[in-house]
């Protein structure tokens with residue numbers, strides 16, 4: 001079992017688990033489904049951490065194109081500048097609420 005340090009985003013405890021993973025490789029998105037990727041998961045914010053060994057395995061799977069199980073299409077959006085600000089505001093607001101919850 002791998003020892004993960006505390007979460008580098010929120011300082012929460014990181015425990016080992018099996019997860020679904022959205023992985024970006026050379027600008028493209030790859031999805032590993034069925035919750036079978038071993039990873040550290042922050043118990044507070046849900047951030048996922050991979051060991052170097054698992055990341056290597058994942059990249060090997062991506063490079064071996066003929067072994068993929070299926071390909072899906074993903075909707076892509078460009079936000080207008082005013083919407084950028086709105087999204088940033090919503091994120092900050094959400095973060096604030098979450099912090100309030102942790103203080104209870």
Ligand SMILES: [Zn+2]
Nearest residue numbers: 007010042045
């Ligand atoms: Zn965290």
